[in-house]
Amino acid sequence: MAVTLKQIAELAGVSRGTVDRALYDRGRVNPEVAAHIKQIAAELGYQPNRAGRALALAKNPIRIGVIIQSVETPFIQLVLEGVHAAADELGEMGVQVMIRQIQSIDIPAVQRTMDELVEAGCGGIALLPAESSALRIKIRRLHEERQLPIVTFNSDIADTPRLCFVGLNNRLSGQTAAGLMHAIVHRPGPVLAITGHKDKRAMQERANGFNEEIRTAYPSLTALPTEYCYDDAARAYDITRRAASHYSSLAGILICTNGQDGVCRALAERGLTGKIPVIGYDLTPDNCNNLRSGRVDFLLGQDSFSQGYRPIMLLFDYLFTGKAPESEYVYTDIVIKTRYLV
Amino acid sequence: MAVTLKQIAELAGVSRGTVDRALYDRGRVNPEVAAHIKQIAAELGYQPNRAGRALALAKNPIRIGVIIQSVETPFIQLVLEGVHAAADELGEMGVQVMIRQIQSIDIPAVQRTMDELVEAGCGGIALLPAESSALRIKIRRLHEERQLPIVTFNSDIADTPRLCFVGLNNRLSGQTAAGLMHAIVHRPGPVLAITGHKDKRAMQERANGFNEEIRTAYPSLTALPTEYCYDDAARAYDITRRAASHYSSLAGILICTNGQDGVCRALAERGLTGKIPVIGYDLTPDNCNNLRSGRVDFLLGQDSFSQGYRPIMLLFDYLFTGKAPESEYVYTDIVIKTRYLV
DNA sequence: TTGAAAGCGGTACCAT
DNA sequence: ATGGTACCGCTTTCAA
Numbered sequence A, B: 001m002a003v004t005l006k007q008i009a010e011l012a013g014v015s016r017g018t019v020d021r022a023l024y025d026r027g028r029v030n031p032e033v034a035a036h037i038k039q040i041a042a043e044l045g046y047q048p049n050r051a052g053r054a055l056a057l058a059k060n061p062i063r064i065g066v067i068i069q070s071v072e073t074p075f076i077q078l079v080l081e082g083v084h085a086a087a088d089e090l091g092e093m094g095v096q097v098m099i100r101q102i103q104s105i106d107i108p109a110v111q112r113t114m115d116e117l118v119e120a121g122c123g124g125i126a127l128l129p130a131e132s133s134a135l136r137i138k139i140r141r142l143h144e145e146r147q148l149p150i151v152t153f154n155s156d157i158a159d160t161p162r163l164c165f166v167g168l169n170n171r172l173s174g175q176t177a178a179g180l181m182h183a184i185v186h187r188p189g190p191v192l193a194i195t196g197h198k199d200k201r202a203m204q205e206r207a208n209g210f211n212e213e214i215r216t217a218y219p220s221l222t223a224l225p226t227e228y229c230y231d232d233a234a235r236a237y238d239i240t241r242r243a244a245s246h247y248s249s250l251a252g253i254l255i256c257t258n259g260q261d262g263v264c265r266a267l268a269e270r271g272l273t274g275k276i277p278v279i280g281y282d283l284t285p286d287n288c289n290n291l292r293s294g295r296v297d298f299l300l301g302q303d304s305f306s307q308g309y310r311p312i313m314l315l316f317d318y319l320f321t322g323k324a325p326e327s328e329y330v331y332t333d334i335v336i337k338t339r340y341l342v
Numbered sequence C: 001t002t003g004a005a006a007g008c009g010g011t012a013c014c015a016t
Numbered sequence D: 001a002t003g004g005t006a007c008c009g010c011t012t013t014c015a016a
Helices: A005-012 A016-023 A031-044 A050-057 A074-091 A107-119 A133-146 A170-184 A201-217 A233-246 A260-269 A285-292 A304-321 B005-012 B016-023 B031-044 B050-057 B074-091 B107-119 B133-146 B170-184 B201-217 B233-246 B260-269 B285-292 B304-321
Strands: A063-068 A096-101 A124-128 A150-153 A164-167 A189-195 A221-223 A252-255 A278-281 A298-301 A329-331 A335-337 B063-068 B096-101 B124-128 B150-153 B164-167 B189-195 B221-223 B252-255 B278-281 B298-301 B329-331 B335-337
Touching: A005 A016, A005 A031, A016 A031, A050 A304, A050 B050, A063 A074, A063 A107, A063 A304, A074 A096, A074 A124, A074 A304, A096 A107, A107 A124, A107 A133, A124 A133, A124 A304, A133 A150, A150 A304, A164 A304, A170 A201, A170 A252, A170 A278, A170 A298, A170 B170, A189 A201, A189 A233, A201 A221, A201 A252, A233 A252, A233 A260, A252 A260, A260 A278, A260 A285, A278 A285, A285 A298, A335 B335, B005 B016, B005 B031, B016 B031, B050 B304, B063 B074, B063 B107, B063 B304, B074 B096, B074 B124, B074 B304, B096 B107, B107 B124, B107 B133, B124 B133, B124 B304, B133 B150, B150 B304, B164 B304, B170 B201, B170 B252, B170 B278, B170 B298, B189 B201, B189 B233, B201 B221, B201 B252, B233 B252, B233 B260, B252 B260, B260 B278, B260 B285, B278 B285, B285 B298
Parallel strands: A063 A096, A063 A124, A124 A150, A150 A164, A164 A329, A189 A221, A189 A252, A252 A278, A278 A298, B063 B096, B063 B124, B124 B150, B150 B164, B164 B329, B189 B221, B189 B252, B252 B278, B278 B298
Antiparallel strands: A298 A335, B298 B335
16 A cells, blocks of 8 residues: 555654645745655655545646647647547546647737636646747746746747647658668669748758758768748649659659648659659548558658647646656657558 | 536435446436436536546555566566556556566466465456466456456467457568568568567467568568577577578568577678668667667567556556457557667 | 644445 | 445645
8 A cells, every 4th residue: 555644644743734745845844844754755655646636636626728720730630639638538637628729820819829828727838839939938928927837749939948849850750761761762863852831940850851861871862952842732743743854763752741642643643653752741641541552652650649648748747746847858759650550 | 627426416416425326327226316317417428537536446446467477588678667657657546556577488377476466356467478278268267257357468368358458460560561671672582581489379470461461462572481580599590591591682581579689690790781671570679779780671669668558557447447448459559660760 | 833624526334 | 215424645724
């Protein structure tokens, strides 16, 4: 049987309340008594019982806010599954998870929502943000004025006093893609990385990691300059068509973002499906279909479930036990999927 | 705020105790009253509070037994990490997880330990077994005589009234390996699967899945007859040496089990490292080193952490909420690792 | 500075 | 068949 506050209280000859105040430094306890109590607790290996604590906290329940942008995209839908799983799980412990979904990127809406959630008594906020100096300032202010713990996820706002970031190591994922590409390409030639926006850091990182790794580690391949499809299948189609006709020896394509269907269509029309390897990102339903049908060779997943689940759990741990994440960067697994695994 | 028994009791004009008996069919309650109570609960979307239940159950705490064989192997050490994580987590909820480690395969010891754990009041047992009719009978008896829920993990005992099996889909992992092999092999030729014991079903399945998939899906490759190294690096070394000299066009090797170092050594001695692709299993420290250094191209992991963690959690869910796993087979993820990811 | 007590949600036992 | 009550471990408030 695990040791309880009551047992410590009896051994120390004080009341449970005093033990509680001593162990958690809540003040109003004689320093010597406190030291004695802490010693006993340490000797007995006291571990607080979560159920007991959760129940006691139910009087003023922990509230956690979640803000997600771009909810209309297939990938974010996957992230939402993790969010809801965490919300359900914590709900059974009496924790309230307040989820706010925002269409596309809408910084003013995010700012308003953050205020609303703080007002509603949220002790922490999980935020799927976007590059924005306004948000950077907002996070800093909430941290300074209210010590509000904030976890960014999926996309980060660096140099911010957030508790941590949960998401993909994009550069490493690009390097991984380079390794895969080299493994499956059977002849020398140019390889092309297509990514989303020039000003989206995460997308750039994927392509950069890929290109640099190709250059430094795989000299039989040459990395063409990155192309941008702006998350648009039609543009990806055009880019692919042009590249395939311009470089007759085109050896492989990495598509870092939405637009995968365009790439596949362009290759199919020229009878190049299966001849020019394609590596893509994200396990959305459409992408998985491409993988199953052989139009794509590998998909790099970013464990979207964890990206929704863990931020909330990390905030809960922080609010419930005071334990902060070990690192400022909590990277989710880079998962490699083939047609056998989706 | 979540709805509680007390609220339902007030609405129904009865006491908390009656609501409890009604909702959980504990008897001793007027059928009409019970129906009314259940209706109210359904309308309000009542979800029991886990913390409350856990605390109430602390009077006669849930005990879960865990039996693990072959603890001396590197792979099982990884599984143990998951076991301990689950034990720690549940320990904070007042659940007692009793872990029994057994060296190598020792069926009599397993039988004794099962008796001991049942005697000690375990409400369920997670078991890492081995092919054995004695264990099959034991599981059946414990099920029939005491309705004891048992979860097998890592290796299964089929046709048994166990709650479920948690582990790898070995056949699918072999097929996945075949797909990878075909993707990275650049020329026609024979490929060789080396596995452990003839009488270990799981190991056979991996090799069979590989060979069959090669035969049916990848005619440019030919699957050589499976070789057996009995988990021994020296034998794997011999097998590899012989195969490499006998088949000058040997195109790839799949090593399904321990002995990977022997394969790598044999290839290195003949200057074939990187020339003949190698795919291996399990993310043990040694294997990860082989991957990092380029002696192995892919490792198939079997999410060893989950293999230790989930059986215990599934038993807990069953004992705590009565919810059984959705399927008799709970497959853990097949993870593909390259040198970038270990 | 300390203790006593109430209460969180659910379970179980004992009266009635 | 039903209600009342004690209790699980912890937090918090109120008295002393």
